[in-house]
Amino acid sequence: MSNIKRAFGNGKAFIAFITCGDPDLETTMEAVKEMEKAGADLVELGIPFSDPTAEGPVIQGANLRALNAGTTTDRIFGMVKEIRKEVTIPMVFMTYANVVFSYGAEKFMKTCSDIGMDGLILPDLPFEEKGEFLDICHKYDIDLISLIAPTSENRIAMIASQAEGFIYVVSSLGVTGTRSEITTDLSSIVTAIRENTDLPCAIGFGISTPEQAKKMADVSDGAIVGSAIIKILEKYGKDAPKHVGEYVKSMKDAIRQL
Amino acid sequence: MMSANGRFGIHGGQYIPETLMNAVIELEEAYNHYKNDPEFNRELKQLFDEYAGRPSRLYFAEKMTKDLGGAKIYLKREDLNHTGAHKINNVLGQALLAKKMGKTRLIAETGAGQHGVATATAAALMGMECVVFMGEEDTKRQALNVYKMELLGARVVPVTTGTKTLKDAVSEAMREWTNRISDTHYCLGSVMGPHPFPTIVRDFQAVISKEIKEQILEKEGRLPGAVIACVGGGSNAIGTFYHFIEDKDVRLIGCEAAGRGVNTFETAATIATGKLGIFHGMKSYFCQDEYGQIAPVYSISAGLDYPGIGPEHAYLHDSGRAEYVPVTDDEAVAAFEYLSRTEGIIPAIESAHAVAHAMKIAPSMGKDEIIVITISGRGDKDCAAIARYRGVKYIGDEV
Numbered sequence: 001m002s003n004i005k006r007a008f009g010n011g012k013a014f015i016a017f018i019t020c021g022d023p024d025l026e027t028t029m030e031a032v033k034e035m036e037k038a039g040a041d042l043v044e045l046g047i048p049f050s051d052p053t054a055e056g057p058v059i060q061g062a063n064l065r066a067l068n069a070g071t072t073t074d075r076i077f078g079m080v081k082e083i084r085k086e087v088t089i090p091m092v093f094m095t096y097a098n099v100v101f102s103y104g105a106e107k108f109m110k111t112c113s114d115i116g117m118d119g120l121i122l123p124d125l126p127f128e129e130k131g132e133f134l135d136i137c138h139k140y141d142i143d144l145i146s147l148i149a150p151t152s153e154n155r156i157a158m159i160a161s162q163a164e165g166f167i168y169v170v171s172s173l174g175v176t177g178t179r180s181e182i183t184t185d186l187s188s189i190v191t192a193i194r195e196n197t198d199l200p201c202a203i204g205f206g207i208s209t210p211e212q213a214k215k216m217a218d219v220s221d222g223a224i225v226g227s228a229i230i231k232i233l234e235k236y237g238k239d240a241p242k243h244v245g246e247y248v249k250s251m252k253d254a255i256r257q258l
Numbered sequence: 259m260m261s262a263n264g265r266f267g268i269h270g271g272q273y274i275p276e277t278l279m280n281a282v283i284e285l286e287e288a289y290n291h292y293k294n295d296p297e298f299n300r301e302l303k304q305l306f307d308e309y310a311g312r313p314s315r316l317y318f319a320e321k322m323t324k325d326l327g328g329a330k331i332y333l334k335r336e337d338l339n340h341t342g343a344h345k346i347n348n349v350l351g352q353a354l355l356a357k358k359m360g361k362t363r364l365i366a367e368t369g370a371g372q373h374g375v376a377t378a379t380a381a382a383l384m385g386m387e388c389v390v391f392m393g394e395e396d397t398k399r400q401a402l403n404v405y406k407m408e409l410l411g412a413r414v415v416p417v418t419t420g421t422k423t424l425k426d427a428v429s430e431a432m433r434e435w436t437n438r439i440s441d442t443h444y445c446l447g448s449v450m451g452p453h454p455f456p457t458i459v460r461d462f463q464a465v466i467s468k469e470i471k472e473q474i475l476e477k478e479g480r481l482p483g484a485v486i487a488c489v490g491g492g493s494n495a496i497g498t499f500y501h502f503i504e505d506k507d508v509r510l511i512g513c514e515a516a517g518r519g520v521n522t523f524e525t526a527a528t529i530a531t532g533k534l535g536i537f538h539g540m541k542s543y544f545c546q547d548e549y550g551q552i553a554p555v556y557s558i559s560a561g562l563d564y565p566g567i568g569p570e571h572a573y574l575h576d577s578g579r580a581e582y583v584p585v586t587d588d589e590a591v592a593a594f595e596y597l598s599r600t601e602g603i604i605p606a607i608e609s610a611h612a613v614a615h616a617m618k619i620a621p622s623m624g625k626d627e628i629i630v631i632t633i634s635g636r637g638d639k640d641c642a643a644i645a646r647y648r649g650v651k652y653i654g655d656e657v
């Protein structure tokens with residue numbers, strides 16, 4: 001059984017995203033520990049990429065700060081190894097296909113497996129191109145997470161039926177970033193997904209407030225938050241971890257009892 | 259040459275967010291339908307002939323030929339097209355296709371501004387809304403083209419992320435497309451990005467080599483020994499090569515922007531300095547570091563200042579069918595000035611890269627050999643920048 005499933009065993013799941021190395025890897029490490037203590041069920045660790053085409057301005061900024069601070073894939077692997085001495089919740093990497101491809105997919109997945117990562121999210125790797133990495137992911141027990149978007153429509157059955165780990169439901173058109181309103185009919189998308197798989201579905205993109213998280217978790221199995229957390233890192237820098245912890249607690253509390 | 263899933267050898271593919279997948283599938287289906295539709299082709303031909311001014315001339319550069327003393331040199335004058343570059347060929351095709359698909363809004367990226375101007379032009383002609391993304395750095399290098407786009411009714415969005423050049427404009431246009439798909443067509447300007455763009459753009463630009471072949475057979479009764487074009491993403495080059503790919507005796511030569519040299523970090527020569535990767539929707543060669551971070555490339559030419567190359571070029575390189583050579587800023591500027599003085603033709607600084615390579619190889623070729631250089635665009639847009647490069651002050655220059 002995929003380790004990721006554990007993230008969905010404590011009521012509705014709260015999934016937290018953080019860009020590794022923003023402002024530095026020590027802060028990332030402390031923030032992840034705070035996230036776990038505050039009740040996060042799964043952490044998405046972003047490996048920064050120079051040209052993150054699926055990200056809005058907030059996460060683009062985090063990518064840039066992290067790269068300017070000298071963050072590399074190897075240093076992130078080293079950090080995860082340290083984190084795993086304390087943190088036990090499931091963790092997945094979120095990055096872009098070229099980061100994995102240029103590192104060497106085999107070497108990348110083997111290291112992921114060695115240091116205790118559970119999955120991988122690549123927003124520029126749609127269903128049609130999964131073959132690029134899928135066999136190697138399976139070889140090292142790394143779940144390759146599938147995304148389903150508001151425009152997926154007739155593709156939902158195909159994607160959901162062959163998905164693994166959990167389904168990342170993209171709440172809205174466009175790129176990542178906080179939104180005042182989410183208007184997509186997500187419950188019908190989730191219904192269509194559930195007709196094709198027993199995997200849990202979590203909704204991300206645009207969620208920042210406890211009310212939004214509640215609304216999203218109400219129609220799915222969890223909420224994913226990125227940009228709102230990155231804004232805390234941007235505001236508090238090295239002092240961010242405790243603020244991140246407080247924020248994660250408020251979000252998890254809002255959805256725990258659904 | 260291309261397999262069903264949009265691959266050229268190992269290159270190409272569709273590495274894009276799920277949000278865009280149905281949009282590119284819809285585009286592929288529409289294109290496969292209309293490319294064989296007689297009415298579509300009749301309308302496109304009329305736009306090419308009556309609006310863009312096709313066929314473009316194949317001009318015998320007699321003075322240049324004599325001066326270099328070797329191969330007979332012909333210039334394919336894409337600079338004489340309406341809007342001053344080959345970009346209009348692709349844009350008229352895509353705009354017409356978008357219109358047939360019921361789209362009312364075109365978005366585009368632009369480097370030098372030629373593709374942006376062409377897209378704004380087609381949008382004006384066809385009554386469509388138009389938004390062009392242009393790196394902030396390029397809006398300065400090519401200020402006149404920004405004014406032209408606005409004059410034509412387009413909105414120009416300066417892109418302030420990353421290196422503020424063409425690659426960032428492409429990223430931003432892709433982001434905007436994920437934001438608004440139902441009424442919007444992304445009019446991609448080069449033979450790059452996810453399938454089906456590299457194929458669609460190639461097919462619309464292939465008119466260049468189709469005409470070269472007809473024109474050279476009429477003038478010389480034989481095929482050229484080499485065809486030469488500059489390569490950024492590679493649209494005028496693939497257009498120049500396409501109908502000669504099966505003619506194995508015709509050398510296909512693409513000229514990349516080496517900037518300050520392929521041994522410096524200030525270069526945009528992808529084949530010379532890049533490695534295999536996945537970016538902007540495609541697998542191809544990219545300038546990147548050991549961790550796959552895309553390199554901040556440089557060239558004097560905004561239109562070639564891109565860290566990748568179209569997947570079909572990557573394949574033609576792998577197979578050895580085409581050759582790709584680096585040309586530096588200095589060589590391109592010298593060629594820019596040479597063609598202006600020798601033939602009275604001011605080429606785009608992009609096209610000057612191709613002229614520069616022809617100047618290197620023509621003298622050692624036989625007088626019975628023929629080379630065709632595609633002059634992909636005219637150089638009016640570059641005069642201010644080249645004057646600055648040479649330290650010339652002239653009226654109208656802000657600096």
